[in-house]
Amino acid sequence: MKAVKRLVSARQELLRRYGMLLVLLVMVILASFLSDRFFTTANLMNVTRQVAINAILAAGMTIVIISGGIDLSIGSVIAISGALGAGVMAGGSGWVAGLLTTLAVGLAFGITNGLFIAYGQLPPFIVTLASMALARGFTQVYTGGRAIQVSNQTFQWFGHGYISSIPVPVTIMIVVYILGYLFFKHTKLGRLVYAVGGNEHACRMAGIRVNRVKVAIYGINGLLAGLVGVILTARLFSAQPTAGVSYEMDAIAAVILGGTSLSGGRGNIGGTIIGALIIGVLGNVFNLLNVSPFYQDVAKGMVILVAVLLDRLLHAGGRTIRKEVDSGTDKAESARA
Amino acid sequence: MKKSLLVVLAVLLCTALVSAAASAYTIGFAVSTLDNPFFVDLKDGAEAKAAELGVTLRVVDAQDDPARQLAGIEDLIARGVDLILVNPTDSSAVVPAILAANRAGIPIITVDRGAEGGEVVAHIASDNVLGGRMAGEFIAELLGGKGKVVELEGIPGTSAARERGQGFNEVIATYPDIQVVARQEAGFDRARGLTVMENILQAQPEIDALFCHNDEMALGAIIAIQAAGRADKIKVVGFDATDDAVQAVKEGRMLATIAQQPRLMGELGVEYAIKVLSGETVDKFIPVPLELVK
Numbered sequence: 349m350k351a352v353k354r355l356v357s358a359r360q361e362l363l364r365r366y367g368m369l370l371v372l373l374v375m376v377i378l379a380s381f382l383s384d385r386f387f388t389t390a391n392l393m394n395v396t397r398q399v400a401i402n403a404i405l406a407a408g409m410t411i412v413i414i415s416g417g418i419d420l421s422i423g424s425v426i427a428i429s430g431a432l433g434a435g436v437m438a439g440g441s442g443w444v445a446g447l448l449t450t451l452a453v454g455l456a457f458g459i460t461n462g463l464f465i466a467y468g469q470l471p472p473f474i475v476t477l478a479s480m481a482l483a484r485g486f487t488q489v490y491t492g493g494r495a496i497q498v499s500n501q502t503f504q505w506f507g508h509g510y511i512s513s514i515p516v517p518v519t520i521m522i523v524v525y526i527l528g529y530l531f532f533k534h535t536k537l538g539r540l541v542y543a544v545g546g547n548e549h550a551c552r553m554a555g556i557r558v559n560r561v562k563v564a565i566y567g568i569n570g571l572l573a574g575l576v577g578v579i580l581t582a583r584l585f586s587a588q589p590t591a592g593v594s595y596e597m598d599a600i601a602a603v604i605l606g607g608t609s610l611s612g613g614r615g616n617i618g619g620t621i622i623g624a625l626i627i628g629v630l631g632n633v634f635n636l637l638n639v640s641p642f643y644q645d646v647a648k649g650m651v652i653l654v655a656v657l658l659d660r661l662l663h664a665g666g667r668t669i670r671k672e673v674d675s676g677t678d679k680a681e682s683a684r685a
Numbered sequence: 686m687k688k689s690l691l692v693v694l695a696v697l698l699c700t701a702l703v704s705a706a707a708s709a710y711t712i713g714f715a716v717s718t719l720d721n722p723f724f725v726d727l728k729d730g731a732e733a734k735a736a737e738l739g740v741t742l743r744v745v746d747a748q749d750d751p752a753r754q755l756a757g758i759e760d761l762i763a764r765g766v767d768l769i770l771v772n773p774t775d776s777s778a779v780v781p782a783i784l785a786a787n788r789a790g791i792p793i794i795t796v797d798r799g800a801e802g803g804e805v806v807a808h809i810a811s812d813n814v815l816g817g818r819m820a821g822e823f824i825a826e827l828l829g830g831k832g833k834v835v836e837l838e839g840i841p842g843t844s845a846a847r848e849r850g851q852g853f854n855e856v857i858a859t860y861p862d863i864q865v866v867a868r869q870e871a872g873f874d875r876a877r878g879l880t881v882m883e884n885i886l887q888a889q890p891e892i893d894a895l896f897c898h899n900d901e902m903a904l905g906a907i908i909a910i911q912a913a914g915r916a917d918k919i920k921v922v923g924f925d926a927t928d929d930a931v932q933a934v935k936e937g938r939m940l941a942t943i944a945q946q947p948r949l950m951g952e953l954g955v956e957y958a959i960k961v962l963s964g965e966t967v968d969k970f971i972p973v974p975l976e977l978v979k
Contacts, residue, residue, distance in 0.1 A: 383888065391887040398880045495875070495929060508912060584875050584905060586929075591876060634869075635884030641841050641870030 368607060368622045371655060375629050383636040391632070393515060399628035400517035401576050403621055405595060406602035407528045408572035410620045413603050415565050416545040416612025417472035421461060422573040422599065424483035426592030429453035429577035431487050434496040434587035443503040450581070451574040457483060458570015462563035472566075480596075487589050495586040507582030517579050524572070528617040537564060546613030602627055605655050626651070711741040712958050713761035713769040715782075717798070718749040723947050727772060727797065730951025738959060751778035758782040762789045767962055770954045772796040792961055796954050797947075806961050809953055812972030813845055816943045817852025819977055820922050823941060824857075824894045827920060831862040832893035835885055837906060839873045839898035846873075849898045849924055866892065871902045878905025886913045894920045900930035900942055907938055926978050934978055941979035949973055 380387040405422055412419045433450030437443065457479060464475045498504065509516040532538040540561050543551050551558050576595075581587045605623030608615025630651060634644045712735065716728050728744055735742035743766060745757030751774045761769050762785060769786055773779035776798055783803030786793050793800075795808045824834060836853065839846030857863050867885045871877040878901065886892070886909060895910075897903035903923030910919050916938070923930050926944030933939035950973045960967050 385888045388887070391884075394883050394887055398883065497929075580876060583879060583908070585908065586875070588875050588901075590874060593874075631880075632884050632887075635867070635881055636888040638867045638869065638888070640868075641838060644870070 367658060368605060368619060368626070368655065371658075372622055372626050372629070375626065375633075379629060379633045379636075383633065385636055386633065391636075393518075395625075395628055395632045396518045396521075397515040398632065399624050400515070400521040401579055402595070402598045402602055402627060403521050403624035404524050404572055404576050404579075405599040406606070406620045406624050407524050407617060408569035409596070409599040409603045410528070410606070410608055410615060410617050411531075411541055411565055412472070412569050413600070413608050413610060414545045414612060414615045415541045415562065416548065417465065417562070417565065418600070418610075419458075419461065419472065419476045419566065419569050420596050421457065421476040421479040421483055422569065422576075423592035423595040424480045424487065425454055425457045425570055425573040426577045426580060426595060427487040427587075427589060428457070428483040428490070429574040430581040430587040430591055431491050431496060431589065433577065434498050434581055435490065437498055437500055437503065438496055443500045446498070446500065446503055447506075447578055450577045451571060454574020454577060455567055455571040458573065459563060459567040461570065462566030465566065466559035466562035487591075491587070491589040493589055495584075495588050497586045498581055499585070503578075504582050504585060506578050507580070507584070517583070520575065520579065524575075525617065525621055532617060537561065541565060542613055544612075598627060601652050605652060626655070710768070710959065710962055711743060711764075711766045712955065713758070713764075713766040714742055714744045714954070715754055715758050715761065715769060715771045716744060716746050717754070717772050717774040719746045720748070723945075724772065726947035727951040727954075730948035731770065731955050732951075733948075734952040734955040738955065740955065740959065742955065747774050749774050751775050754779065755782045755785075759785060762786055762791060766791065768792045768794065768958045770794050770796055770958060771800070773798045773800055777801045794954060794958055794961065796950060807957055807967050807969060807971055809950060809957065809971045809973060811945045811950070811975055813848035814852040814855075815972065816924060816975040817849040817854075818856050819852075819975060820849075820896050820924065820941075820943055821853040821856030823977060823979075824896060824920070824922055825860050825863060827940075828863060828893050830860050833864050833866045833889070833891050835882075835889065835892050835895045836865055836868045837878060837881060837895065837897040837902045838868065838870045839902070841870055843873075846898050853896055871897075871905070873899045873901055875901045875905035878902030879909050880905075882906035882909035883913075886910065886915065892919050894922070897921070897923050899923065900925045900927045903939060903942070904929055904933060907933065911938075926976075931978060941977055944976045944978045946973060946976055 385391055408422070409419060429450045432453050433446045436449045437446035461476055461479055464470055465472050468475070506516055511519045532541070540551070540556060543556065544558055544561050548558060576592070580591055602623035603615070603620050604610060605626055606615065606619030606621070608619060627648070630648060634647070714728065714731055716724050719725050719728065732742055732744070743761060743764065745761060747754030747757055754774050758769060758771065759782070769791055771779060771783065771793055773795060779800050780802035783793050783800050783805065787804045792806045793803065795805050797810055799808050799810070834857065836850065838850055854865070857865060866889050869881050869885060871881040878897065882905065892915070895903070895906060897906060900923035903921050907916070907921055910916050910921070920940045922940055923942040926942045930939060930942045934942060953971060953973060957967055957971060
């Protein structure tokens with residue numbers, strides 16, 4: 349009986365994962381028919397480079413959402429980390445100092461979020477909503493509302509360079525996803541993320557140091573926001589006070605499109621990159637076909653809604669199984685107690 | 686001979702009367718901030734015009750703080766000025782101050798930013814439609830009335846995006862051989878300007894000129910155009926004349942940008958204040974012309 353269930357859920361898992369891949373493939377085929385410019389090496393390189401930023405953010409967001417949390421602050425953290433990094437370079441330091449500052453500021457904001465959420469026992473939504481405003485405010489104060497130019501060419505390489513014909517941001521994205529895959533498959537922390545998202549109470553009962561896990565999760569997410577701060581600053585040759593506004597929303601959309609459940613405990617990072625690609629291809633095709641801006645957001649909203657609805661339907665059968673599993677852990681818990 | 690002497694006398698008398706009437710006026714000017722060169726120019730223009738016309742101008746600076754602006758306007762009301770020019774720090778936060786002036790029976794003219802409530806005699810601000818037309822005409826002339834043009838639009842629904850686009854497209858529509866091959870939104874944002882232009886460059890092998898609703902998008906698009914190696918073919922025109930953009934124009938990376946004229950805005954403020962005080966009816970909106978920086 350159990351084996352059958354596992355089989356059923358495995359098939360659903362497959363459908364869910366490859367369902368979105370199917371959506372992406374259909375979109376790519378449609379796009380190739382609609383615009384002869386779409387399926388060119390130059391454009392595909394272009395799309396992946398544009399997707400890189402959202403995909404890297406979405407990788408971090410996947411970890412956060414699987415753990416049952418959310419992080420609304422990353423867009424603002426991109427801005428503050430980029431601004432401080434650019435500020436260091438404008439002050440005469442080299443690209444290494446700029447790079448490390450940007451990453452460190454991202455990490456620091458992430459860890460601070462984690463500390464408030466874990467040890468302050470506050471809802472992630474509220475904490476990161478507050479730090480979203482804080483980080484944006486700091487950015488405005490620090491920059492005085494003006495862009496900070498970055499003329500260091502080595503630093504610009506992170507946005508415009510190539511590593512054997514693959515754009516640097518794409519290379520960084522690929523590395524992030526390989527590390528993300530290894531993180532979930534082969535590290536204890538990666539498995540704990542699922543456990544905390546699935547049943548935090550049970551984890552605490554089982555003696556897992558949930559607070560530390562949470563600080564690590566938000567720290568990683570902040571670090572990735574800092575990494576995007578580097579790429580975005582390098583792409584624009586400047587740190588913009590308005591950089592990253594509402595980037596968190598695109599990241600969350602990519603995670604959800606990738607089949608990760610907003611209620612936590614379920615999802616995978618492989619789906620997220622598909623989600624990010626769907627959003628990226630959509631934007632690219634709109635521009636290629638010169639679709640009216642008024643319709644673009646409507647279409648984007650509909651695609652997300654339909655995709656999530658599809659996910660829900662495919663998952664309708666799985667819910668009962670999940671309940672049983674949950675009650676199973678409850679039983680195990682009470683047995684241990 | 687006698688007649689002409691009479692005319693001269695009459696003219697002299699009239700001007701004396703007018704200037705006497707004018708010099709009796711005291712106009713208050715509530716500026717949002719003097720930390721920003723734009724508003725310093727605005728104030729300088731108003732002061733120069735006031736000196737020229739012989740009216741007294743009392744300037745209060747809010748330092749971008751709505752509460753300070755309210756206090757400043759209350760002071761002006763208490764001093765019994767004849768009219769107040771208000772350059773609001775914020776369109777909604779200024780409303781209580783305007784209502785206070787309304788109660789005191791002191792007419793208000795808003796400058797640059799409007800007010801969301803209260804009674805305002807006139808609003809003086811840059812004419813975005815005209816600016817869009819200027820950009821359109823400049824590009825059309827540059828291309829000799831023939832070519833392929835791209836337009837990067839601002840946030841849909843904002844007045845700046847709507848008006849700048851309207852002016853630009855009105856002009857372009859009169860040139861049958863100029864084709865707008867792409868019209869896309871990039872949210873007034875440099876990063877969006879970069880990515881959207883990258884996509885458009887993929888789709889359009891031939892582009893002769895690009896008009897952006899603000900300089901931020903133009904500066905982003907220029908990075909994309911340079912990366913694509915098409916900087917010598919595509920001429921870029923922005924809007925706002927920000928420091929970065931003016932620098933880009935100087936360096937030849939950008940062809941032109943449209944500048945507002947804060948000094949002229951200040952001058953017009955005082956001119957219209959006197960018109961209102963001498964009982965003339967004025968239009969609700971007084972557009973200030975823009976300037977092409979190339």
